[in-house]
Amino acid sequence: xxxxxxxxxxxxxxxxxxxxxxxxxxxxxxxxxxxxxxxxxxxxxxxxxxxxxxxxxxxxxxxxxxxxxxxxxxxxxxxxxxxxxxxxxxxxxxxxxxxxxxxxxxxxxxxxxxxxxxxxxxxxxxxxxxxxxxxxxxxxxxxxxxxxxxxxxxxxxxxxxxxxxxxxxxxxxxxxxxxxxxxxxxxxxxxxxxxxxxxxxxxxxxxxxxxxxxxxxxxxxxxxxxxxxxxxxxxxxxxxxxxxxxxxxxxxxxxxxxxxxxxxxxxxxxxxxxxxxxxxxxxxxxxxxxxxxxxxxxxxxxxxxxxxxxxxxxxxxxxxxxxxxxxxxxxxxxxxxxxxxxxxxxxxxxxxxxxxxxxxxxxxxxxxxxxxxxxxxxxxxxxxxxxxxxxxxxxxxxxxxxxxxxxxxxxxxxxxxxxxxxxxxxxxxxxxxxxxxxxxxxxxxxxxxxxxxxxxxxxxxxxxxxxxxxxxxxxxxxxxxxxxxxxxxxxxxxxxxxxxxxxxxxxxxxxxxxxxxxxxxxxxxxxxxxxxxxxxxxxxxxxxxxxxxxxxxxxxxxxxxxxxxxxxxxxxxxxxxxxxxxxxxxxxxxxxxxxxxxxxxxxxxxxxxxxxxxxxxxxxxxxxxxxxxxxxxxxxxxxxxxxxxxxxxxxxxxxxxxxxxxxxxxxxxxxxxxxxxxxxxxxxxxxxxxxxxxxxxxxxxxxxxxxxxxxxxxxxxxxxxxxxxxxxxxxxxxxxxxxxxxxxxxxxxxxxxxxxxxxxxxxxxxxxxxxxxxxxxxxxxxxxxxxxxx
Numbered sequence: 001x002x003x004x005x006x007x008x009x010x011x012x013x014x015x016x017x018x019x020x021x022x023x024x025x026x027x028x029x030x031x032x033x034x035x036x037x038x039x040x041x042x043x044x045x046x047x048x049x050x051x052x053x054x055x056x057x058x059x060x061x062x063x064x065x066x067x068x069x070x071x072x073x074x075x076x077x078x079x080x081x082x083x084x085x086x087x088x089x090x091x092x093x094x095x096x097x098x099x100x101x102x103x104x105x106x107x108x109x110x111x112x113x114x115x116x117x118x119x120x121x122x123x124x125x126x127x128x129x130x131x132x133x134x135x136x137x138x139x140x141x142x143x144x145x146x147x148x149x150x151x152x153x154x155x156x157x158x159x160x161x162x163x164x165x166x167x168x169x170x171x172x173x174x175x176x177x178x179x180x181x182x183x184x185x186x187x188x189x190x191x192x193x194x195x196x197x198x199x200x201x202x203x204x205x206x207x208x209x210x211x212x213x214x215x216x217x218x219x220x221x222x223x224x225x226x227x228x229x230x231x232x233x234x235x236x237x238x239x240x241x242x243x244x245x246x247x248x249x250x251x252x253x254x255x256x257x258x259x260x261x262x263x264x265x266x267x268x269x270x271x272x273x274x275x276x277x278x279x280x281x282x283x284x285x286x287x288x289x290x291x292x293x294x295x296x297x298x299x300x301x302x303x304x305x306x307x308x309x310x311x312x313x314x315x316x317x318x319x320x321x322x323x324x325x326x327x328x329x330x331x332x333x334x335x336x337x338x339x340x341x342x343x344x345x346x347x348x349x350x351x352x353x354x355x356x357x358x359x360x361x362x363x364x365x366x367x368x369x370x371x372x373x374x375x376x377x378x379x380x381x382x383x384x385x386x387x388x389x390x391x392x393x394x395x396x397x398x399x400x401x402x403x404x405x406x407x408x409x410x411x412x413x414x415x416x417x418x419x420x421x422x423x424x425x426x427x428x429x430x431x432x433x434x435x436x437x438x439x440x441x442x443x444x445x446x447x448x449x450x451x452x453x454x455x456x457x458x459x460x461x462x463x464x465x466x467x468x469x470x471x472x473x474x475x476x477x478x479x480x481x482x483x484x485x486x487x488x489x490x491x492x493x494x495x496x497x498x499x500x501x502x503x504x505x506x507x508x509x510x511x512x513x514x515x516x517x518x519x520x521x522x523x524x525x526x527x528x529x530x531x532x533x534x535x536x537x538x539x540x541x542x543x544x545x546x547x548x549x550x551x552x553x554x555x556x557x558x559x560x561x562x563x564x565x566x567x568x569x570x571x572x573x574x575x576x577x578x579x580x581x582x583x584x585x586x587x588x589x590x591x592x593x594x595x596x597x598x599x600x601x602x603x604x605x606x607x608x609x610x611x612x613x614x615x616x617x618x619x620x621x622x623x624x625x626x627x628x629x630x631x632x633x634x635x636x637x638x639x640x641x642x643x644x645x646x647x648x649x650x651x652x653x654x655x656x657x658x659x660x661x662x663x664x665x666x667x668x669x670x671x672x673x674x675x676x677x678x679x680x681x682x683x684x685x686x687x688x689x690x691x692x693x694x695x696x697x698x699x700x701x702x703x704x705x706x707x708x709x710x711x712x713x714x715x716x717x718x719x720x721x722x723x724x725x726x727x728x729x730x731x732x733x734x735x736x737x738x739x740x741x742x743x744x745x746x747x748x749x750x751x752x753x754x755x756x757x758x759x760x761x762x763x764x765x766x767x768x769x770x771x772x773x774x775x776x777x778x779x780x781x782x783x784x785x786x787x788x789x790x
Contacts, residue, residue, distance in 0.1 A: 061115040062107075069526035070514075073568045076528050079116045081107055081559035085552045088113075088561075090542050092139040096156045097550070101559055104129020106144065108157045112541060113550035114563045123151050124162040134171050138178035143204060145171060152203045163205050166198065175222035179203045182232065184214060194246040197234060199263060210264045213237035213246050215255055218281045221304040231304055232260050233286065235276045252277055252291040259305050273299045273308055280324065285333075285355055289322060298322055300356050309356040313337070313349060314642055314654045321346065323372045331679025332404050333358075334384065336365050336372040343367060345389045348374070350405035350638060353679045359639040361405035364389040366396060368427075375428035379446040380477055380585050381680070382600035385428050387462075396462040398424040400478050402587035402599060403635040404678045407649060409588060413458045414472065414481045423481055425456035426469060426488075439469050440490025440505045447544040448497025449606055450477045450583055451518060455488045455505065469505070473519045475611065477585045484519040492538040494546055496617045498609050499566050501538055501549045508532035512551055512562075516569060518611040528562045531555060547616065570615050579613035580623070582606065587635045598630035601683030632683035632690040637675040640695075651675055662695070670695035 065078045083103040090097050090112075097109040099116065106123070107116045120126055123144070130151070134143035144151040144160075147167040151160045166185040174180035181200045186193065197211040211217075213236050220231025237246070238256050257276035260266075277291040286301040288308070296319045298311045321338035323346070333355045338346040348365040349358035366373040366387040377383035382404050388397045399408040413421035426439035442454040455469045456462055469488035472481045491502035491513075502513040502523065510532050513523040533553035540549050547569075551562040583606045586597035597603060605626040609617055630636075639645050642657035651674035653659075662670045675693035677685070684690060 061117050064115060067528070069528070070524065070566075070569060073566075073571075074514075074526055075565040075568070076526075077114050077563040077565075078529060079561045079563075081105075081116065081561060082118070083557060083559055084554045085536065085559040085561065087133055088537070088539060088550065088552060089133075089135055091142065091156050092137055092542065094139055094156060095541075098133070098142060098157065099552075099559070099561065100130065100133050104131060104146070106130055106133075112546070112548050112563070113539075113561060114548075114565075116561065119157060122157075122160050124160070125149060126151070132168075132171070134173060134181075136173050136178050137175070141173075141178045141203070143171065143173070143181070150204045150207075152205070154203060161203060161205055163207065165204075165207055166196070168198075172219060174219055176229075182217065182219065183207070184217060187212075192244055192246075194242070199232075211236055213242040215250060216277075216279045218279045218286075220259065221281060221286060222283050230261050230263050232263070233279050233281065233305070234258050234260075235279060257288065271308075272305060273297075273310075282324070287322075287324060296320060296322070302355065309354070311335075311356050311358060312641060313358050314360055314639075314644055314657055315347075323367070325372060325374050325376075331681070334361070334374065334405065336367060336374065338367065344393045346372065348372070348386060348405070351679070352638075352641070352676055357641045359641065360644055361401075362386055362388060362399065362408055366393075373428050375442050375444075377452065377477060378444040379449045380599065380604075382587070382678075383477055383585075385425075385442060385478070387425075387428060390461060394461070394464070396424060396464070397422075397460075398428075398456065398462070402477075404600075404638070406635060406638045406678060407588065407645065411478060412480065414483050417458070420460070421458050422460070423456060423458055423472060424462035425454040425472075426462065426464075439488050440471065443490070443492070445493050445497070445544045448493040449608055450585060451475055451493065451497045452478055453491065453493075453500070455490070471502070475518055476583070479586075482519055484515070484523060485513070489513060490538065492540050492549060493544055494540045494549060494566070496545055496609060496622060498611075498613075498617060499547060499549075499569075501551065501564060503535035503538055503551060503553075508534045508555075512538075512564070514566075516566075516614075520611050526564070528564070529555075529560065533560045545617070545621070567616075573615045574618050575609055575613060575615040579610055579615050580607045581610045583608050589633060589635055596630070598633070598635070598683070600678075601630055601632065601636050601681035603628040603630055627682070629682050629684040629687070631687040632677070632681070632685050632692070634691060636678055636681045636683045637691075637693050638678050640672050640674050640676050643672075643674040664700040667700055668697050669700055671698050 062079050062081070067076045067078075068074060069076060081099060081101055082105050083101045085099050086102050087100040088097065095110060095112045097113045099107040099109075101107065105118060105120055108119045109116050120129075123130065126146070126149070128146060130144045131146045132144065134145070136142060140154050140156055142153050142157065145165070145168055148164060150163045150165045150168070153160050165183075166187065168183040168185050171181055171183040174182075179202060181204055183198045183200070184195055185198065187196050194213045195215070196209050197214045197217050198207045199210050200207045211234055214234055215237070216235040218233045220229065220233060235255055235257050236242075237250070237254055241254050252275040255276055257272040257279075259272070273288060273290050275290040275292040276288050277296070278289040280287040284302065286305055288299045288301070290297045290299065298319070299308045300311060301308050318339055319337055320340070321343070323336040325334045325336065331353060333351040334348065335351070335358065336346040336348050344367055345364040346367050347360060348362035350361040351358050366389050373387035375385045377385065383400065383402055384405060385398065385400050386408070388399055388408075389395060390397060398411050400411055401408045411423040411425070413423050425442055428442045440453070440455040442452060444452050452474045453471070455471050457468050457470055470483055471485035471487065471489040473484050474481045485502070488505035489502040490505050491500055493500055497518060498516065500515050500518065502515075503509065510529050511525050511527040512535075514526055515521075515523050528551065533555040535551060535553040538549060538551050540546055547566040549564040549566075551564065553560050584597045585599045585604055585606070587599050589598070605628075607623040607625070609615070609622070634649070637651075639651035642654050642659045643651040644654050646652050653674065659672065672695045673693050677683070677694065685692070685694070
């Protein structure tokens with residue numbers, strides 16, 4: 001009946017009105033004008049209209065539910081996605097946000113996550129969905145791929161290109177040329193199976209196979225790139241062994257490490273260490289792990305492979321695993337090395353400026369399947385946190401360093417505290433925290449200087465039992481702490497730390513918590529949904545300065561995205577000069593005054609918003625910090641190679657560790673005192689108050705071997721002189737007894753002993769008869785010299 005009515009109306013040229021219900025929340029109207037047409041065209045028009053309607057519907061934003069909290073000043077917008085959100089990310093420097101769900105769909109927001117659109121209709125041949133997302137530093141480009149399919153957008157998701165490809169297992173974007181990509185895949189024939197390396201130089205539109213039988217691969221160093229750099233690294237089978245089936249774990253003796261500068265078109269290679277096993281390129285260093293006879297070694301190159309240095313440690317132990325946690329952006333590299341068979345802990349090492357000589361920073365750094373329990377304090381250079389194991393894996397103790405690993409100490413317990421109490425925190429990395437039943441990880445941001453959020457408890461060691469987690473916050477980089485919740489919460493900082501949004505780590509919830517004064521008063525509650533969701537993450541745009549947050553979680557298998565806008569909580573007031581306070585972070589030297597407090601060798605005077613000021617930080621941000629170099633102190637030094645820091649904090653020689661003697665240059669060489677300056681310290685070594693512990697320049701004879709040579713030569717000279725004196729004495733005695741020679745000798749050699757005794761007696765008589773005396777000044781006994789620091 002509907003079909004007949006439709007045909008009759010179209011035949012009469014009337015307006016067609018199609019009303020569709022979408023998710024039961026709104027209606028979509030399509031108007032179509034048709035001339036009188038034959039009946040046989042009716043279905044054709046209907047199909048076209050329906051397709052138009054479906055496309056238009058797909059382009060519309062998903063339905064939303066709005067509400068408010070915080071006395072009506074916090075705006076809330078809730079959207080429901082098709083399934084659990086696996087990944088949510090901003091396109092760099094924009095309000096564009098993408099969400100990738102577990103049912104392989106892609107959703108897009110153009111307003112920082114407030115509203116969402118399913119954009120799968122834009123991806124050709126995406127019926128099976130999208131399995132992987134490749135983020136880019138470029139503010140226009142994002143890549144997606146699935147088995148045999150690859151999509152790219154160069155306009156933040158407005159349009160997409162499509163390419164049919166092999167089933168890629170991994171895709172990496174060039175660090176500076178965002179149209180260049182490398183990808184690897186496993187391929188097979190009737191008689192072979194191998195990993196291939198593919199290259200694209202046109203945003204993934206076309207791909208070319210470049211290498212076969214590849215074990216590992218990477219782009220070259222970004223710091224050496226020009227815009228036309230072609231540097232690529234590959235660990236692959238030797239040419240005469242590229243046949244048959246490639247195992248997942250090949251024999252290292254069969255591998256070669258090569259580097260190309262022309263996309264593998266011509267010759268390549270350097271004097272690369274043999275038995276390369278794994279590659280890692282970070283902004284300033286290429287790391288190459290080699291495997292020989294079952295033993296790992298690690299080499300580094302700072303010039304993209306022209307020169308290599310093997311990493312050196314103070315102890316000669318077997319190296320079974322490496323974890324590199326901090327690159328040279330802070331002047332040092334932190335690395336945890338698992339030496340024994342117990343994979344639950346490793347030794348934490350810190351490097352020198354060159355990144356290949358390491359000294360021990362911490363024993364028994366806790367290690368999980370995801371890596372070491374270690375975190376950098378973002379926004380303040382030199383501060384790191386790490387969890388250390390005691391006698392067993394259950395004894396977890398949280399430590400903090402303010403001098404890049406030179407010394408570590410426990411976190412102080414919040415007051416009031418009992419004697420011996422200390423604060424221990426759950427996983428310092430998000431993946432480590434997940435091992436503790438979703439406990440919130442330690443959280444810091446560059447924009448929220450000095451603020452750190454963590455979950456844990458007070459005691460000798462961390463209590464990992466159910467319900468033992470509490471939430472703590474510090475405003476002074478970990479020197480003092482406050483408990484802000486009796487439950488485990490995790491969250492994010494916005495507006496330079498003046499707004500903090502928190503969610504429950506363990507239980508489904510209908511609300512989130514927030515604070516506008518960094519936890520100085522009780523947390524505020526904000527109901528966001530009617531039915532509870534399990535919160536997976538709390539995010540804010542990448543600069544972490546916005547007043548808007550995105551909280552996403554899961555409910556009944558669906559993804560729920562909650563948008564929170566705090567722009568009206570301060571009635572729009574912008575902070576003035578009186579709303580800021582000075583903050584000077586410090587290391588563990590508590591003997592200095594406020595003006596002398598130093599961190600990383602400098603006094604850093606930071607202006608930050610007062611916790612209880614009712615305002616927003618202006619768009620220009622906080623004022624820049626004032627920096628003043630400090631005299632070099634003990635905190636600015638770390639132990640030299642072959643030295644370890646004792647319990648008293650002194651760097652002492654390591655037994656059986658061979659110290660390489662510095663070369664003799666212009667007659668002098670440097671002799672170590674056991675210390676080197678911490679990488680990138682800002683201290684003034686020439687300051688008159690500086691502690692000077694750097695190697696001392698001494699004459700080459702002053703070195704250990706030179707001293708031995710000096711003693712030997714001195715003994716030879718002394719023996720020769722004594723021998724000559726004996727010969728002369730014997731000759732004089734013989735000659736003075738011969739009359740013909742006696743007259744030729746000097747008078748003092750021919751005098752008799754009686755004459756000498758007589759002259760000496762006369763001298764004594766003269767001294768006894770001398771009546772002249774000298775007054776003795778007792779003040780000469782006072783050896784104190786006010787001008788002598790010695």
